[in-house]
Amino acid sequence: MGPSKAITKAILVLNSGSSSLKYALYNMASSPACVAKGNVAAIGSSKCSITHTNLQVAQDMNLQGTAVADHKSALKRILELLHLEKEQSDRLYGVGHRVVHGGEHLTRPMVISEQVKKAIEQASPLAPLHNPPNLEGIRVAEELFHCPQVAVFDTAFHSSIPSYAYMYAVPYAVYKELGVRRYGFHGTSYQFLLDQAAMYLGQAKEEVNVIACHLGAGASMAAIQNGKCIDTTMGVTPLEGLVMATRCGDIDPAICNILASQRNLDADQINHLLNKESGLQGICGEKDMKGILEASEAGSQIHKLALDVYIHRIRKYLGAYFFHLQGNVDALIFSGGVGESSAKIRDMICAKLGAFGINIDDAKNHENKTTMRDIQKFDSKVKILVIPTDEELCIAEQTLGVLEEQKILQ
Incomplete structure (x- = not known):
């Protein structure tokens, strides 16, 4: 029996990349539950593979060398795996699409229309590697489904940032003409973390003040005051801010001129170096945090340096955000692959902050748990929370919320 058979209110979440299509199917009838999830990778190549997990029966499936020519073929294959092909696709209540960049105008989840698609396309110069494939996923889904579809934007959560925090000190015309300003990312993750923290603290979201750390291969932080983001580390692109696995984070922009003049690199080569060859990888030659920690503890000075730079940058922003919130911080939140799993990283970030x-x-x-938990001492003024993030569930919840609000569902 296919996973769709037992679902009475189904939301399909899609995350379309340039050569991949990630998906998750949720039953939202009562308590939200993920029914199945997976990923079609290397679309259009001979190395295409499909991973699929049916969570109802704890069954994993890995298909290697599967011929999937394009995103439309990939989505058709996904529907077969979910048993939603042909007339069964009518069982879907809605489809939620992750869209990386909403620009200045798409600041909340929206039912997809021609106007919304045009706005996503207009924001593509700000996210040229992400928005075009996101849009392709939307167009393919529109061909195959008759249900309402919703776009959920990574940048939307940060739309509450005040102008003095999102403006760069460049000629104002650059902002007006090109949209160059801070937008921030990981928005669906932060929305989920805020919701979970509010429930844990027993407070309304509108009353919650937290500093949230999404620490994974891509890493960022956000200062949230009264349930609204007031600052975040990533900028017009995800390159700014914290030191990441392969991204440099904050640097002196003049480094680009030095690379151009001294290394004879063009703009694309510099962009590749800063995004793919920098960060932890650039300093010590390794991007996996577990390996970096082990090498550092074994005495490698270059791995210790990479780790110290990583921690220093996080604590620098932690101090700034603590001041932004005027010391009124309900909780410090750790999430993402590193934030959730590394006790050592959490300890280094929080060291000697008792004052x-x-x-x-x-x-x-150091407790070996994978659920949401607090890890502060009994006398700690600030709660320290470890919250496993779930961006797909957040997209499903926002999709359902938009559709119910607009009474599109029958």
């Missing part, structure tokens, strides 16, 4: 009301409990921090 600011941040006191981590060593025993609780």
